[in-house]
Amino acid sequence: MFSSFGKNIKVTIFGGSHEPEIGVTITGLPRRTAFDLTELQRFLDRRAPGNSPFATTRKEADLVQPKSGIRVIDNLAITMDRSITMAIANTNTRSGDYKNLRDVPRPGHADFPARVKYGGSLNMSGGGPFSARMTAPLCIAGGIALQLLRKEGIETGAHLYSVGSACDAPLNPLDPHAPERPFAVISEDAGEKMQELILQARKDGDSIGGIVEVYARNCPVGLGGPMYDGVESVLAPIFFGIPAVKGLEFGAGFESARLYGSENNDPFFVEGDQIRTETNNHGGILGGITSGMPLIARLAFKPTPSIAKEQRSVSLSKKENEKLSIRGRHDPCVAVRAVPVCQAALAIGLLDMIMEEK
Numbered sequence: 001m002f003s004s005f006g007k008n009i010k011v012t013i014f015g016g017s018h019e020p021e022i023g024v025t026i027t028g029l030p031r032r033t034a035f036d037l038t039e040l041q042r043f044l045d046r047r048a049p050g051n052s053p054f055a056t057t058r059k060e061a062d063l064v065q066p067k068s069g070i071r072v073i074d075n076l077a078i079t080m081d082r083s084i085t086m087a088i089a090n091t092n093t094r095s096g097d098y099k100n101l102r103d104v105p106r107p108g109h110a111d112f113p114a115r116v117k118y119g120g121s122l123n124m125s126g127g128g129p130f131s132a133r134m135t136a137p138l139c140i141a142g143g144i145a146l147q148l149l150r151k152e153g154i155e156t157g158a159h160l161y162s163v164g165s166a167c168d169a170p171l172n173p174l175d176p177h178a179p180e181r182p183f184a185v186i187s188e189d190a191g192e193k194m195q196e197l198i199l200q201a202r203k204d205g206d207s208i209g210g211i212v213e214v215y216a217r218n219c220p221v222g223l224g225g226p227m228y229d230g231v232e233s234v235l236a237p238i239f240f241g242i243p244a245v246k247g248l249e250f251g252a253g254f255e256s257a258r259l260y261g262s263e264n265n266d267p268f269f270v271e272g273d274q275i276r277t278e279t280n281n282h283g284g285i286l287g288g289i290t291s292g293m294p295l296i297a298r299l300a301f302k303p304t305p306s307i308a309k310e311q312r313s314v315s316l317s318k319k320e321n322e323k324l325s326i327r328g329r330h331d332p333c334v335a336v337r338a339v340p341v342c343q344a345a346l347a348i349g350l351l352d353m354i355m356e357e358k
Helices: 037-045 095-102 111-118 125-130 132-151 188-203 231-240 253-258 335-357
Strands: 002-005 010-015 021-027 034-036 064-068 070-073 076-079 083-089 155-163 210-217 245-250 268-271 274-277 295-301 311-315 320-324
Touching (some): 037 064, 231 245, 245 253
Antiparallel strands (some): 010 021, 064 083, 268 274, 311 320
């Protein structure tokens, strides 16, 4: 199965969780664009499974392999065509864990509507094309975009804003920075509380939701446009393509609905030869156009629907109610490994808009 997005940079993700491979085709990068494969692999390693007690035990190296349109010289990849393809082999699948789910759909998962839409033609083992596994090829495209954005002077980052009721220290909206740590938080004390909640959920055979906050600094003024060309309109479908994302806000977001205009408006001032704002409730976007202030967004992730606790479901063949206990290897909190995924999604969207200006 294939899924695509993008205007100037078109990204097409293919494969499934238990297919031989997953991958991405990127169309629109200028020929002779260069990026470092070692750095790209390091970025992919940040979301790779099996490396943390807070993630699935499925162990995948997620080694990226150029397939077409690329020439590699001393680990430097150079695009030789307007379209390039890169892939990752799936090496640790256990499709037997999902055999009974062909008839008994998992609550909270895509099993039932996918069965109605595609019949039995789709391999839904491990979640198939709906799995969080499909964020690995998204990170290939995003990892390349991050390298190209740095050449434009744009810096991005992300952190775990919250897990359940535990919240991280907030970003400085005027000068955001999140340190790159194995457990992606600003406050290590908050991180310990989050870890306790995740481990308890796993012990209980359950899962827990979370929020990821992502930012970009040094965005030029003028990216985007009105209405459906706006920055939010470009980024939202990329963000919502990440499995388990159920909510999105920019800047003050939903909090702005509780404010007066005099509180929410960000006053302008002159700093040297630049126009800035004293606050950043607008999250770096005014009227769909970047203002030059840091771009800030938060993505809400639902709890992983695959849990060991007994749940109520149905047999599709018998049309009878059934109880379901899910086996397999699943993230107790999908938001943990989603931190670099959100950063990747932001980077691709920004690169697409920069290409529009160029």
